[in-house]
Amino acid sequence: MILHGYWRSGAAYRVRIALALKGLAYEQVNHDLRTGGQADPAYAALNPQRLVPALEVDGVILTQSVAILEWLDERFPEPPLMPDDANGRAIVRGMVATIATDVHPLHNLRTLKALRQDFGGSDAQVNAWMAHWMAEGFAAVEALIARHGDGFAYGAAPTLADCITVPALYSAERFGVDVTPYPRLVAAAARTAALAATAHPGRQPDADA
Structure with missing residues (x-):
């Protein structure tokens, strides 16, 4: 997994927390939002919204932190991050x-x-x-x-x-x-x-x- 983010992005921080709680390994590619790094054409090709985070997994690009969080919990269910009811x-x-x-x-x-x-x-x-x-x-x-x-x-x-x-x-x-x-x-x-x-x-x- 490759996480595209920025150290001070709250949305990217959410995903890092879930990854840490689940003990999952990942690489980071960072885009400095202060200098417009998220608008770089190479990143915009991955995420047309030009926001962080984005998660690359097996050739699929996942965007929007809440969607990524839900995907992580479905794909890696232990420990669960949602109640069972x-x-x-x-x-x-x-x-x-x-x-x-x-x-x-x-x-x-x-x-x-x-x-x-x-x-x-x-x-x-x-x-x-x-x-x-x-x-x-x-x-x-x-x-x-x-x-x-x-x-x-x-x-x-x-x-x-x-x-x-x-x-x-x-x-x-x-x-x-x-x-x-x-x-x-x-x-x-x-x-x-x-x-x-x-x-x-x-x-x-x-x-x-």
């Missing part, structure tokens, strides 16, 4: 969607660039925008963890929900967003991050010194 799987997918579709797109690089360049947003305004949407999503997930968690976001073992929330909290830390109102979320993410320590952005080969 339909209700549990739906709840975990709801947690994933809360962060992956309702929070993450509003603070990724291209959104922040548009807010600054196209709409003239100041740093203070852009930071307030990020903090608002992170708080909305984190509060919702915190309530779900209170209802369904038992050491992790759902139950007593990591799931795809944890693969999603760990990078979201990493981004919040980067941007100085207060996460103290979400103690269950923070605790569950810390447990998962410890189990998948090799996936941390700072430990990637392309990370800044």
Whole structure:
């Protein structure tokens, strides 16, 4: 397997966490998003959306981190990252969607660039925008963890929900967003991050010194 990513990409971080939890070996090809590396024609030929991550497996190119996470859990079922019952799987997918579709797109690089360049947003305004949407999503997930968690976001073992929330909290830390109102979320993410320590952005080969 070859993972195309970038050390500080939250979406690529999700996939690295799942790979680490499952103990799977892979190679990395990294594309510096700050310099537009994802728009290189060779990579655009692999992933027409020109986003990271993408996963190359046996000549097939998988894109979109959530789809990759689900594929990994189907293809390599041990240890499982989804509950074994339909209700549990739906709840975990709801947690994933809360962060992956309702929070993450509003603070990724291209959104922040548009807010600054196209709409003239100041740093203070852009930071307030990020903090608002992170708080909305984190509060919702915190309530779900209170209802369904038992050491992790759902139950007593990591799931795809944890693969999603760990990078979201990493981004919040980067941007100085207060996460103290979400103690269950923070605790569950810390447990998962410890189990998948090799996936941390700072430990990637392309990370800044």
